[in-house]
Amino acid sequence: MGSAQAADTAKGKEIVNANCAGCHGVGVMGAPKIGDNADWSKRVAQGFGALVDNAVNGKGNMPAKGGNPALSAGDIENAVAFLLEDAKVKLSDKQNTKPTVAKAAEAKPKKEAAAAPNAEANAQPTAAANAAGAAKKKPVNTFNRLMKSRAEWNPPPFEDGIHDPENEDVYALQQPKEAFASMPSNAFGNHVDWVKALENGDINPRFDRMDPNKKPFVMDLNIVREVKGSMPNVVYPHKQHTEWLDCSNCHPAIFIPKKGANQISMASILMGEKCGVCHGKVAFPVSECRRCHSQKK
Incomplete structure (x- = not known):
């Protein structure tokens, strides 16, 4: 040294x-x-x-x-x-x-x-x-x-703990490392900057699986959830989500669209509830606090 x-x-x-x-x-x-x-x-x-x-x-x-x-x-x-x-x-x-x-x-x-x-x-x-x-x-x-x-990072589907390795069809799926090779990267989650990938046109998600020409209804609204203690408040951006998801994906089954009606905790998210219904399964995993806790007090 x-x-x-x-x-x-x-x-x-x-x-x-x-x-x-x-x-x-x-x-x-x-x-x-x-x-x-x-x-x-x-x-x-x-x-x-x-x-x-x-x-x-x-x-x-x-x-x-x-x-x-x-x-x-x-x-x-x-x-x-x-x-x-x-x-x-x-x-x-x-x-x-x-x-x-x-x-x-x-x-x-x-x-x-x-x-x-x-x-x-x-x-x-x-x-x-x-x-x-x-x-x-x-x-x-x-x-x-x-x-x-x-x-x-990004193990193959048969080793990710989500897919069933006993199902032989899992081995036919494209491996994430191959799929993400050309994507813009970041240091968190599954190490892909998905918002940037969407903005750059690197991905073109279908808003309606039956209609490739249907355009999304984009809602530019941020929801702020105040957090106790010194941790920054949570900012949930509707815009980035509604650019490829319909409102019915989340409301009302996962989140009731009413102020104060949803009890959310990190424990529930990591157990696959609330945000964890998608994140960690079909969306990037929760690994960096400041991705969501982004509003300074």
């Missing part, structure tokens, strides 16, 4: 997309946003090394290693270097410091080398200790089950 210039920013980008974008993409709880020069310039004033150390050890609302204990200190360094590069932050010589975790990593081999003469006598205990250490390091629970690695 070393300075920001020595880091692998290409690898860092992969790590950020898989582990960090959920919070840093929109600045959850004051986290510096991806690509925001002002946010990252302020953070790096303390030096590149200190910034990496904070990411490795955790600081404030951010858990150690972003909540993924499987990441190494080198992975974190690569990720931080990418975030600074992406935000076009230029480091001064004074700011381009080494993380203290690098010093610990450099000192460790020397200690092991000094113990080499007794290696044979301690072979079995050491092996047992290493096995125990490996067992402890293995994460039992991930920080957020919805923040999957890139390799786990």
Whole structure:
């Protein structure tokens, strides 16, 4: 490990997309946003090394290693270097410091080398200790089950937990990774920007399955649901939904069209009720709070 210039920013980008974008993409709880020069310039004033150390050890609302204990200190360094590069932050010589975790990593081999003469006598205990250490390091629970690695994004239908793998017809369906390859991307949900895809004409959903020429009745109305505590209020946009859905899809079976008549909770949504009737099944899954909680208080 070393300075920001020595880091692998290409690898860092992969790590950020898989582990960090959920919070840093929109600045959850004051986290510096991806690509925001002002946010990252302020953070790096303390030096590149200190910034990496904070990411490795955790600081404030951010858990150690972003909540993924499987990441190494080198992975974190690569990720931080990418975030600074992406935000076009230029480091001064004074700011381009080494993380203290690098010093610990450099000192460790020397200690092991000094113990080499007794290696044979301690072979079995050491092996047992290493096995125990490996067992402890293995994460039992991930920080957020919805923040999957890139390799786990958009699995084939027979592995997605929604379709029946015993049905042989499932294997004939087009795989999402193939279908989404040309779509505009984002860092959340199933990693497709569906609104942008609709606006660009990348998709042309049929408003009426029996009549390809029928035009939608677009309703440009935002519904704001006030939320208790510090969480931003929920904004539900009718426009983006009615551009390809008829009102009868939601009203009155799922949502009663009357103020105060609907009890909605995150628990019910994640259990497949209310918004979860579609989202997570036939629409992008719920994985980023700020997609809906978007109105600041």
